Amino acid sequence: MQVHYENAKEVVPHKINTQLRVFINRYHADFSSHWHTDIEIIWPKEAPYKVVCGNQTYYVEIDDILLICPAVLHEIFSLSPGSRMYIQADLSKLSGLKEIDKAFRLMSPALHIKKKTCPVETYEYLSGCLNKIMELYFGSAPKELLNQKEIDESIITLTELKPFDELEIYSLIMQFIGFCGRNINLFQGADPVSASISRKKNITLSNVCVYISDHFTEDLTLEQIATYAGFSKFHFERIFTEYTGMTFYQYLQQMRINYAQTLLSNPELTITDISYQAGFSSSMAFTRAFKKSTGYPPSQFRLLNEHNTPVNANPHYAKVDFL
Numbered sequence: 001m002q003v004h005y006e007n008a009k010e011v012v013p014h015k016i017n018t019q020l021r022v023f024i025n026r027y028h029a030d031f032s033s034h035w036h037t038d039i040e041i042i043w044p045k046e047a048p049y050k051v052v053c054g055n056q057t058y059y060v061e062i063d064d065i066l067l068i069c070p071a072v073l074h075e076i077f078s079l080s081p082g083s084r085m086y087i088q089a090d091l092s093k094l095s096g097l098k099e100i101d102k103a104f105r106l107m108s109p110a111l112h113i114k115k116k117t118c119p120v121e122t123y124e125y126l127s128g129c130l131n132k133i134m135e136l137y138f139g140s141a142p143k144e145l146l147n148q149k150e151i152d153e154s155i156i157t158l159t160e161l162k163p164f165d166e167l168e169i170y171s172l173i174m175q176f177i178g179f180c181g182r183n184i185n186l187f188q189g190a191d192p193v194s195a196s197i198s199r200k201k202n203i204t205l206s207n208v209c210v211y212i213s214d215h216f217t218e219d220l221t222l223e224q225i226a227t228y229a230g231f232s233k234f235h236f237e238r239i240f241t242e243y244t245g246m247t248f249y250q251y252l253q254q255m256r257i258n259y260a261q262t263l264l265s266n267p268e269l270t271i272t273d274i275s276y277q278a279g280f281s282s283s284m285a286f287t288r289a290f291k292k293s294t295g296y297p298p299s300q301f302r303l304l305n306e307h308n309t310p311v312n313a314n315p316h317y318a319k320v321d322f323l
Helices: 098-107 120-138 165-182 184-189 199-215 220-228 233-244 248-263 271-277 285-294 298-303
Strands: 001-007 020-025 029-034 038-044 049-053 056-060 065-068 074-078 082-090 110-112 319-322
Touching: 020 065, 020 120, 038 049, 038 120, 038 165, 049 065, 056 110, 065 120, 065 165, 074 319, 082 120, 082 233, 098 165, 098 248, 110 184, 110 199, 120 165, 184 199, 199 220, 199 233, 199 248, 220 233, 233 248, 248 271, 248 285, 271 285, 271 298, 285 298, 285 319
Parallel strands: 001 029
Antiparallel strands: 001 319, 020 082, 029 074, 038 065, 038 082, 049 056, 049 074, 065 110
């Protein structure tokens, strides 16, 4: 029997004295729209997921890895029973490292690492990071808990990590993010829409995306970026759309909206403040674009933050038959 968490926001119960959570989800359950400032890595081990992030849908097969960026509105649909690994971590205290934000802007709303198309060495490195994280995290939990068919996550969160294990876990997460950001063209190039682009152009366009991530709050134009890339305006527009799946201006606007979603986690910033910081010409233009992209006006989106509206999901089951 499938469970649906109706209009519920998952509260992230970090392990005691940490800002981390790793857990095995064995429930055949759907989770409605929510967002949080933690990154979220989903790694299906026995059953796939469908995940909707913003306006993109990802079909995450067994052994695929999906990294959901912070402050991204997402829904999760369980297609069949089976276990999935989750890793959640709050990186907000590391926001002073600009390259973290740059990596998330390049990956946003999520990075889908498909085992079938990912280079073997790359997949082994990334999955090795995740396995090591789980080994460190669950190593402090009693063995009898891990051997249970249904793990009581509330008990595991009350077990403490060994000294410096949290530091090592964060180091592994940073290595994972850094590797993905540095090699983003590997994952984008694996997409069928990019198959006709030469490797040289692939790398050039990846560098263009990095440049845009550094300057997206400025008044960028198609002509400026085409010149930076070394292509004519019309040729650049065609190959950029083929590479990213959207036009230059759509890509630029989406990057601004992604950044605005992160800013909305700060209650001290007004909607007007956020619109200008994200590079929009006015709060009206920002609100219109934000609602078109997410389905919510910025003020309502802010209320979907699980930390602003924590709701216990358990009493709100809606029973649905197996798909």
